[in-house]
Amino acid sequence: MVKQDSKxxxxxxxxxxxxxxxxxxxxAEKCQAWCAKHKSCNVLITRHAVQ
Ligand SMILES: [Zn+2]
Structure with a gap:
């Protein structure tokens, strides 16, 4: 599960x-699924992250 937070x-x-x-x-769900499966980050996903 992804965690809801505020920034x-x-x-x-x-x-x-x-x-x-x-x-x-x-x-966030795509990232979580990728991270759990590959134990690494996918730049195509993390580029959408909030700084
Ligand atoms: Zn992740």
Whole structure:
């Protein structure tokens, strides 16, 4: 499960595997699924992360 959090007043979804935060839940879920399976990050996914 991705974790819902807030950053600077915006709600974000956090991948619990790597800690990257996303504005869209769909990206956080993709990241989480990738991280759990590959034990690494996919730059095509993490580029969508909130800085
Ligand atoms: Zn991740």
């Amino acid at each position: 600077n007043g915006n709600s974000v979804f956090v991948c619990e595997a790597c800690g990257f935060a996303y504005r869209e839940q769909a990206w």
